[in-house]
Amino acid sequence: MDPESWQPMVLPKQTSDSLQFPGYQDKLKDAKKISGESEAIEIGTAKIDNYPVALGIMDSHFMMGTLNTAVGAALKQIMQVSLTQKIPLILFVASGGARMQxxxxxxxxxxSILNEWQALLDAKTLVINVLTDPTMGGVSASFGFKADYVLAEDKAQIGFAGKQVIAQTSHEILPANFQTAEDLLTHGLVDQIVPRERLRSSLATLLKLHRGK
Structure with missing residues (x-):
């Protein structure tokens, strides 16, 4: 992001323990201490090479970036911000999947996230997803690949079920690069692999190409 351009937003929903899952409150406390965040996502607006954008940034340090009601509400809110302000949406995705607790x-x-996505499509809003390590489970199965451009960091693990689970279920010997960003690029599931040091310039190029949209 451009220096001093980040404008964070308060998450619209607090984390709930509706199921009173044993040990969940302790895990939340540990996650907050480790990550320094209140949940597994930050949302806000910023500029990249002077182009305004709406940003959702998932954090794997908070319970592996798992998707829950609070994260889902935050994603839907930043999608609305993108629509209202008519600015591109960029999601930095890192997640182990849906939060079991x-x-x-x-x-x-x-x-509910995919339902909100239809409005972005109808408005022809530019959406860029950056898949980082890991992007797994319900996140990859829902909105992870729902973007105009799907970029991936090099060597990121991206998939649905874990490699070991698939190997045990299928009784197949899987290739060494299975579920890597490089393998997904070969099979056309991501558009480009972008190392982190080149990410800013790559995003700026895409924003420039789509300026005014």
Whole structure:
């Protein structure tokens, strides 16, 4: 981001423990201490090479960036900001999938986020997803690949179920590069692999190409 351009937003929903899952409160306390954040995502607006953007930044240090009701609400809010302000949306995705401690409430976020996505499509809003390590589970299965451009950091693990689970279920010997960004690029599932040191310039180029949209 351009220096001093980041304008963070307060997350619209607090984390809930509706299922009273054993040990969840302790895990939340540990995650807040480790990450320094209140949840597994930050949202806000900023500029990249002087182009205004709406940003959602998931944090794998907070319970592996898992998707729950609070993260889902934040994603939907930053999507609305992108629509209202008519600025591109960029999501930096890092997640182990849906958060099991919130059960069905976490899984419901997949559908509700995709429902909100239709408005972005209708408005022809530019959306860029940057898949980082890891991008797994319900996040990859829902909005992870729903963008005009899907970029991936080099060597990032990207998939649905874990490699070991798939190997045990299929009884197949999987290739060494299975579920890597490089493998997904070969099969056309991501548009480009961008190392972190080149990410700013790559995003700036895409924003320049789509200016005014």
């Amino acid at each position: 919130e059960g069905i409430y976490s899984l419901l976020q997949m559908n």
